[in-house]
Amino acid sequence: MYHYTDSGLDNIYLENGYQLENMDDEEYLSIHHMDELHAAIGGLLVEKSAPLTANEFRYLRTELNLSQKALGGVLGVDSQTVARWEKAETQIPRTSDVVLRAYFLESQNQTSSIAYLLKMLSESEAMQEAEQITLEEINDHWQAKRTA
Structure with a gap:
């Protein structure tokens, strides 16, 4: 058996x-x-019932090819928060654990369209604060005002 520590x-x-070769x-x-090996490892992590460990969280993030900053944007936290989770300095919130598993x-x-929705939400968060919502009453019902 080979102890595959390169996985992190x-x-x-x-x-x-x-195959091990000596040269x-x-x-x-x-x-x-x-x-396929890395996908299988990720699948096993996603299916486990216990919360993800710091190393498992980092593994899934790197397999998704996301930086700490990018994942932080998806989860609505800063990159330093993700770094603290991955260093086991603070506990990973259950919601972030679940979102990362779903994303993987x-x-x-x-x-599925989870990644699309998460990306859309993280990108639109900044725009959302500046966006004005206008409502109008038509025939005793409120609705969003249509813009031309």
């Missing part, structure tokens, strides 16, 4: 699907189907 997780072991007194590792699941299955 301490509890990942590979029974097969890898010039150096050991080289080759892992078959690396993308969607990245594996393109039929």
